Amino acid sequence: MVYLLDKVWKEYRGRAGVTRALDGLSLSVERGERLALVGRSGAGKTTLFRLLNATLRPTRGRVLFDERDVGQMSSRELRAMRRRVGTVYQQHYLVPSLSVLDNALCGGLGRWSLWQTARSVLRPERADVEEAEHFLELVGLKDKLRERADTLSGGQQQRLAVARVLMQNPEVILADEPVASLDPGLADSVMNLLHEVADEGRRTLVVALHNVELALGYFPRVVGLRGGAVALDAKASGLTREALAEFYADEKAWQQTPVT
């Protein structure tokens, strides 16, 4: 088991008071599993991702990664964990003034020492450049290597963010709506790409999606969040398009006919 979340709460304190983003969420994920995470805006998907990559701590409850309690990890162990988990964020956090190639090379940062990092930006290793070019070709950006990242379209930036995570060579890939601004053809190619890379190293893949067809078409397991808890956890093979569409369309109606 790669993740075990046991009754996890996450509350944000802001000007408007306290927002409960996760409300007693429990979830386990096996190594190598492929999981689509669905749920309306505000259901807690991004918050869950940030617990899974240890950039956020739960207010209450335990998150286990590889049977280790994330809350008990030393800062050294946390850094090691963050290297093993690659995240494609909803906002891509690219460096706008750097080239496409340099942005992709940045994905290796966690893997390298400070010295290697400095060297890779100033004078990258041939092998790293080749690897970055390979991933950029995979995501269809081979002809944009020297362009600045801020000249890319939204969809191109999204694909660059995927290439950068591939450079990290992580054991777990978390992707927060990685195809939200892509046309259907590109959405398919990015989904295929994530699966291919996951296949390569028996990597775990968790992808937040708003698209019912993609969730059912690409993932054997679908987990639905509602109000910060798991409201649906089903095999895609046992889930109809209509049932999943209903999960979005009318939460109350769905509640009366659970599809687990």
Ligand SMILES: Nc1ncnc2c1ncn2[C@@H]1O[C@H](COP(=O)(O)OP(=O)(O)OP(=O)(O)O)[C@@H](O)[C@H]1O
């Ligand atoms: N930093 C924050 N401070 C205060 N509230 C927050 C913060 N981040 C998220 N929230 C709130 O927590 C809840 C869950 O947010 P989250 O971003 O996890 O949802 P989401 O499922 O990813 O939504 P979306 O589909 O729109 O990306 C929302 O009500 C949101 O407003």
Ligand SMILES: [Mg+2]
């Ligand atoms: Mg989100």
